[in-house]
Amino acid sequence: MNHDTTSPAGATDRLTTRSVFGAPCWVSLTSRDLKATEEFYSAVLGWQWRPARLGDSFRIALADGAPVAGIAAVATMWQMAVAWTPYFAVTSADQAAGRVQERGGTSAVGPISLPPGRAALLADRDGATFGVWEGELFTDWETWRRAQPAFIKLHTRDAFDAAIFYGEVLDWASGRPGACEVGYEGGEVVLRSNGDVVARIESGALEAAPDPTIRPHWQVHFFAADVAACARAAELHGGSVLSEAAGEAVLRDPDGAPFTVTARRGR
Known part of the structure; x- marks a missing residue:
């Protein structure tokens, strides 16, 4: 987990998790x-x-000059899985971690203080890993959203059960100002923040058993911009293509971490 990625120097008070709470606010990759x-x-x-303040094992990824992700080459050192992890904005990391444990999930790391905020690496009750961040955002949320990440998707056994779990942990559909809205579209649970789709949860057909x-x-x-070119580049640079369709491809990096490139913004 790249703890440095969400602790920017010089961030302003308005760029905090309180303004977009419940929404994904960062993604981080552990690598070898x-x-x-x-x-x-x-x-x-x-x-x-660009370098990150935690040392030589950490980097910040930039797309057109905008910070988009954190990379931490600590998978071997910290005995962590190689994976991409989304982080959700919360008003209290301690409260979110407590809610996760109360509902059958687990806490892998933290919550720990990382001025100017707090972070925790958690897992839901089905084992899907995610993080929470409380404090100043690394960059303006709208800038981050437009720069690179399209959205995140939870593949799980029961989408509605998962939506209830995350909704209770992250205050989705709470009616509070700025809270994320939850809906059901195209066979998936859809999470919107400020009108944009920022996350999806899918588990198969509505009538199907988990x-x-x-x-x-x-x-x-x-x-x-060019999904096919990304897929070819992945193969040429030690990765692999797990699946490829018009406008979307699931790729795996040389360390084994899967991710998706898409021509759609997920709206």
């Missing part, structure tokens, strides 16, 4: 080889890089 990770995502998504074969996980979708 920082140089190989940088080269791969530069080739596939055109990212540039699928016990699904390994619940959050999948990060990145916007790409």
Whole structure:
């Protein structure tokens, strides 16, 4: 988990998790080889890089100069899985972690203080990993949303059960000013923040029983102008293509972390 990614120097009070609480506000990748990770995502998504304050194992990914993701080459050192993890904005990381545990989920890391905020790495009751962040945002939320991440999607066994879990933890559909809205569209539970689709939860047909074969996980979708070119670049730089269709491809980086590139913004 890249703890440095959401602790910007010089952030203003308005750029806090209180303004977009419940919505995804950052994504972070754990990897084994920082140089190989940088080269791969530069080739596939055109990212540039800058150092992070936590040291040589951490980097901030930039798309057209805007911060879009954190990379932490700590998978081996911290014995963590290689994976992309979404972070949700909360008004209290401690409260969110407590709610997760009360509802059968688990806390893997934290909550811990990372001035100017607090973070925790959690898992829902089906084992899908996610993070929460309380405090100042790394960059303006709208800028981050438009720069690269299209949306995130939870693949799980029971979408409605998952929506209830996350809704109770993250105050979705609470009616509070700025709270995310939850709906059902195209066979998926859809999360909207400020009118934009920022997350989806899917588990198959509405009438179908929960699928016990699904390994619940959050999948990060990145916007790409040319999905086919991203897929070819992934293969050329040590990754692989897990699936490819018109306007969307599921790729795997050289470390094994899956992610999706999409030509759609997820609205």
